[in-house]
Amino acid sequence: MSKELPKDVIIDILSRVPVRYILRFKCVSKSWYALFQNPKFIAKHFQIQTANSDVTALDASFLFTPHKSTSPPTAAANRNVGLILSNSEKPIKIPIEIDIPFLSISKPLRVCGSCNGLICLSILPIASIILLWNPATRVFKDLPVSPIDRPRAGPIKVVLGFGFDAITNDYKVLRIVYFGYPLNQVEMYSLSTNSWKEIKTRVQFLIFESSCSVFLKGRFHWTAIGFEEMHGKKLIVCYDFREEAFHYIMPPEFDFAGWDGEGEDSSMSKVTWSAVALKDSLAVIGSAGNGSGKRFEVWVMKEYGVVSSWTRYRSFELQSKVGRPLGCGLKGEFLLEKDNNQLVLYDSDSQRIKSLGNHGVAYWSDVFNYVGSLLPIKGGKVAQRTNLSSVVPDFFFVRKMDLTVE
Structure with a gap:
């Protein structure tokens, strides 16, 4: 009996391996090298990488x-x-x-x-x-x-x-x-x-x-x-x-009245917002505030293209000097930039902020x-x-x- 795993099992295992490791395996054998250039394997590999939350992590x-x-x-x-x-x-x-x-x-x-x-x-x-x-x-x-x-x-x-x-x-x-x-x-x-x-x-x-x-x-x-x-x-x-x-798609109507980072009237606060993708849905992140804190509102378009389907998804306040929102990760985490080019990752579910260091985005x-x-x-x-x-x-x-x- 052969001690090797069945070919379909091997392909299934390899399709779950991150691409940076797949590239190292090209030299294992000619059959693996050919497999990694097969369009069907390439499509299956990418589908699994983007669909499996454990892999995308x-x-x-x-x-x-x-x-x-x-x-x-x-x-x-x-x-x-x-x-x-x-x-x-x-x-x-x-x-x-x-x-x-x-x-x-x-x-x-x-x-x-x-x-x-x-x-x-x-x-x-x-x-x-x-x-x-x-x-x-x-x-x-x-x-x-x-x-x-x-x-x-x-x-x-x-x-x-x-x-x-x-x-x-x-x-x-x-x-x-x-x-x-x-x-x-x-x-x-x-x-x-x-x-x-x-x-x-x-x-x-x-x-x-x-x-x-x-x-x-x-x-x-x-x-x-x-x-x-x-x-x-x-x-x-x-x-x-x-x-x-x-x-054209009109944005939702944000409501930051009564908040300026210190709990006082913010009717004159400048509201900024940007479009992002949030778990395969169109969303916007709006922010208002000054000084040492900001309030954020995240709105998601439940039905794509239908303006009346804008729904508030999250609202949160951050007291650190956070500047612009930069985007959302595949798991729904928010990438933000501080005023000193520090990048932070905010998980609204756990309300945790993770520092990514002083790398900065142009x-x-x-x-x-x-x-x-x-x-x-x-x-x-x-x-x-x-x-x-x-x-x-x-x-x-x-x-x-x-x-x-x-």
Whole structure:
């Protein structure tokens, strides 16, 4: 009798192992190496990693662009992506050694989205280079230059959204280019066709920087200021990758009256809020207060797209100097940033605050949930300095001040 376990048992066991360990097992045997590249195994592995709460506790992370160090900038310092494990106090920095010609070495990367273990990165300030990247496998792909005709005016602002269209099984990147209201362009990149196309639509909103961007239910969400009939109101703008259309969602009505951090009248307190994903539901975190304390309200949209379904999920007060809310973990914990760049994780169920140290998130950076995967990138290649140095920027988005001075 064979002493080996049945093949299906082995596959089931391996599908429950975090991706960082799977990659170490590639050298065990040729059969395991082939298994880890099998699309069925890759899909099963990722499904289990995201569905099992015990597994996601091991490999679920927050992904962001780290705060710039006070020391003199270096290529490594500015080419890093910050990754904090939800169950660890020690952050993991993923070095992305990009040696890109034509751009100053001090230009950092922006994390623009995370979906199914793949992340979208762009070069600041206005996305002259866009990359799709799997940090676990180190496979990357630089997006081609768009052939779309441009106006003579240079871009003022560029906003990206990255998501997955489950109907067409395709990863897509949305690019909104602001030239100055009302002049703008919207275009979308498809990984399956490796091409860009223009989306003919009006952009009647201005998206905020670091607005806690969210990809959820096939749509990418931002917080923004609406123009024209929206009368300058702050709202949630979402783009449906399937319909190829923008939609608006009005936020709930917060009630912070009578609270300013010290129990006194707060009618004049400034209320801020951001959109987040909370356990597969669209949610917002609102905050008000000043001095040494703040009050937070978390509202969840019970029925997606139905404004009347906004329901208050949690309300809590924190006396420490907490600044902006950055996002929610896969288990519903809240990532917050203190005024001194300290990151903390707040569990509203246990009411416990966990310090994650002085790591900091760049003020212009969003924070995304990340679960490692073995998912491939069509047309991608393993990152090395030799192939990364051949990445060519879209010169329409390169400003003179960004060029390298010899």
